[in-house]
Amino acid sequence: MATEETTSDQLGQSTALRIQKLKGQIFEVALVAATLVGIVSLLALFAQIASDAFQPGSASLTWFLVYLSTLVGPTAAFTLYARRRPAVRETNAKAFAAVFGGLLLSVVTYAVVDALSPYDVFTYAFFASLPPALVLAYDRTTDDQTYTGPAIPASIIVGIAVAALLYDLVRGPIGIAAEWIMYFGVVTVPASLLVARLTASRRGRRSGVVVGGVVAGGGLAVAAASIITGANASLLVVLFSAFVVPTGYVLWRSVRTDPEGRVGVAGPFVLLGGTLLGAAVVDRFGIRNPDTFLTPNLLLNSWDGLTASNAGVYPQIVGSIVIVGFMAILAFPVGIGAAIYLEEYAPDTGIRGRLATLLEVNISNLAGVPSVVYGLLGLALFRRTLGFGTGVVVSAAGTLGLLILPIVIVSTQEALRSVPDALRQGSYGMGASRWQTLREVVLPEAIPGTLTGTILALARAIGETAPLVIIAVATTKYSPPSGLFSSATALSLQIFAASANAKPEFRHGVVPAAAVVLLILMLLMNATAIVIRNKYGREN
Numbered sequence: 001m002a003t004e005e006t007t008s009d010q011l012g013q014s015t016a017l018r019i020q021k022l023k024g025q026i027f028e029v030a031l032v033a034a035t036l037v038g039i040v041s042l043l044a045l046f047a048q049i050a051s052d053a054f055q056p057g058s059a060s061l062t063w064f065l066v067y068l069s070t071l072v073g074p075t076a077a078f079t080l081y082a083r084r085r086p087a088v089r090e091t092n093a094k095a096f097a098a099v100f101g102g103l104l105l106s107v108v109t110y111a112v113v114d115a116l117s118p119y120d121v122f123t124y125a126f127f128a129s130l131p132p133a134l135v136l137a138y139d140r141t142t143d144d145q146t147y148t149g150p151a152i153p154a155s156i157i158v159g160i161a162v163a164a165l166l167y168d169l170v171r172g173p174i175g176i177a178a179e180w181i182m183y184f185g186v187v188t189v190p191a192s193l194l195v196a197r198l199t200a201s202r203r204g205r206r207s208g209v210v211v212g213g214v215v216a217g218g219g220l221a222v223a224a225a226s227i228i229t230g231a232n233a234s235l236l237v238v239l240f241s242a243f244v245v246p247t248g249y250v251l252w253r254s255v256r257t258d259p260e261g262r263v264g265v266a267g268p269f270v271l272l273g274g275t276l277l278g279a280a281v282v283d284r285f286g287i288r289n290p291d292t293f294l295t296p297n298l299l300l301n302s303w304d305g306l307t308a309s310n311a312g313v314y315p316q317i318v319g320s321i322v323i324v325g326f327m328a329i330l331a332f333p334v335g336i337g338a339a340i341y342l343e344e345y346a347p348d349t350g351i352r353g354r355l356a357t358l359l360e361v362n363i364s365n366l367a368g369v370p371s372v373v374y375g376l377l378g379l380a381l382f383r384r385t386l387g388f389g390t391g392v393v394v395s396a397a398g399t400l401g402l403l404i405l406p407i408v409i410v411s412t413q414e415a416l417r418s419v420p421d422a423l424r425q426g427s428y429g430m431g432a433s434r435w436q437t438l439r440e441v442v443l444p445e446a447i448p449g450t451l452t453g454t455i456l457a458l459a460r461a462i463g464e465t466a467p468l469v470i471i472a473v474a475t476t477k478y479s480p481p482s483g484l485f486s487s488a489t490a491l492s493l494q495i496f497a498a499s500a501n502a503k504p505e506f507r508h509g510v511v512p513a514a515a516v517v518l519l520i521l522m523l524l525m526n527a528t529a530i531v532i533r534n535k536y537g538r539e540n
Contacts, residue, residue, distance in 0.1 A: 052512035071274035091264030098250035099268040106242035115480035118182035127163035131155030180233035188219035293513035308505035318480035319488035331401035335408030367406035375470025391473040404457035411453020415446035
């Protein structure tokens with residue numbers, strides 16, 4: 001009898017195990033199917049947008065053959081070669097990041113500084129950099145570094161306040177100088193200091209000073225040559241400082257320190273060379289190009305609501321970059337600081353502990369509030385309470401900053417919680433203070449998770465439309481913003497407005513092309529955060 005009961009129990013257990021295993025397999029298959037459906041749907045959507053934007057069907061067969069032989073074939077062959085060799089693949093990734101990242105940085109820097117006035121940017125950058133430099137100089141003369149970290153952001157705020165107070169006195173004398181001098185101070189001087197510091201950390205202080213001096217002298221030589229030849233000295237100074245210098249430094253380091261992978265530096269030049277060669281062949285033999293709407297006119301002109309081929313979104317691109325950039329300056333320090341306080345400093349008991357718990361619950365709930373509600377909040381705060389002008393950069397950036405603030409706080413909290421307590425206790429055991437532990441141990445470990453939240457926040461903010469409509473940001477502007485208190489528009493708003501145009505070429509040509517530009521902006525910002533995140537992830 002006992003044997004029959006035992007056998008029955010074993011059969012029941014084996015049947016239950018089989019049922020549980022079957023449920024797990026069904027759930028896994030359902031997840032895979034849902035993922036595939038989502039990916040295929042997105043690919044179909046992107047393919048439709050790309051087809052409308054580039055109009056590939058209007059090109060001749062010869063055009064496809066030319067670019068297949070000059071661009072696609074060589075790039076694919078080199079990529080396949082690099083993927084089979086880890087050292088070449090790593091160097092190739094560094095080269096691509098340096099070349100295209102430096103080119104993007106230089107173009108964005110010139111466009112934004114030119115729109116905001118290089119004289120104003122230089123004034124605020126100069127005064128904002130002096131107090132932190134004094135703090136760091138004092139830090140080198142003392143062994144007590146307890147307040148160095150908190151003092152740096154506070155000193156920057158003090159410097160900006162001083163610049164605002166002395167603006168009228170300083171702006172006049174500075175305006176006498178040539179414009180390229182402002183770009184030299186804003187871009188070339190930081191580039192030379194950065195390269196000097198990197199060189200000094202590897203080859204000694206004397207080498208760092210020499211290399212920094214060479215970079216600064218190169219910037220002056222480029223400016224002098226531009227003035228003699230009549231070229232745009234400001235643009236060439238920015239290209240030299242933000243593109244040539246960092247790209248040359250990264251490529252030189254890769255070739256010098258990694259003999260096995262040095263051939264990987266050719267990757268971006270294969271891509272650029274194939275593109276230029278294909279364009280030259282197409283132009284030389286008059287091969288029919290696609291009737292694409294993603295043209296230089298779209299990227300460099302102002303908006304034209306009558307002729308689709310003349311419609312440009314340059315003011316909207318600069319406006320999006322300025323709004324999202326200032327939003328990041330406003331939201332990320334506040335969000336990360338709030339997360340650090342709630343996780344590392346807030347008590348767990350008492351009235352303050354209950355208050356911290358209440359704040360955490362409300363912050364988590366705010367992450368799910370519809371964006372249009374934040375538009376109403378921005379309207380009440382910036383327009384009615386603070387009295388800012390209609391649709392100015394500060395109002396738009398502040399509203400979007402409030403929108404992404406809960407995302408930043410929650411993601412940073414999760415990143416801080418993932419750091420093992422054993423690391424904190426080990427740091428305390430070595431005699432480190434709470435701030436030293438936070439700065440040297442906790443934050444470096446939490447940076448990858450924090451940047452993941454940054455990516456999510458930027459991706460949401462750059463495509464938002466409803467909050468900007470609520471605070472009366474203009475849908476169409478014919479010039480980029482000239483300051484933080486000037487009116488601006490965003491690329492997402494222009495896409496929204498152009499989608500209602502009566503002409504089909506706007507709805508099915510200009511709108512998809514502008515959407516591609518918006519996606520590229522988002523991907524480039526996210527790629528920057530991903531590169532930094534992966535760098536810290538590998539180091540830790």
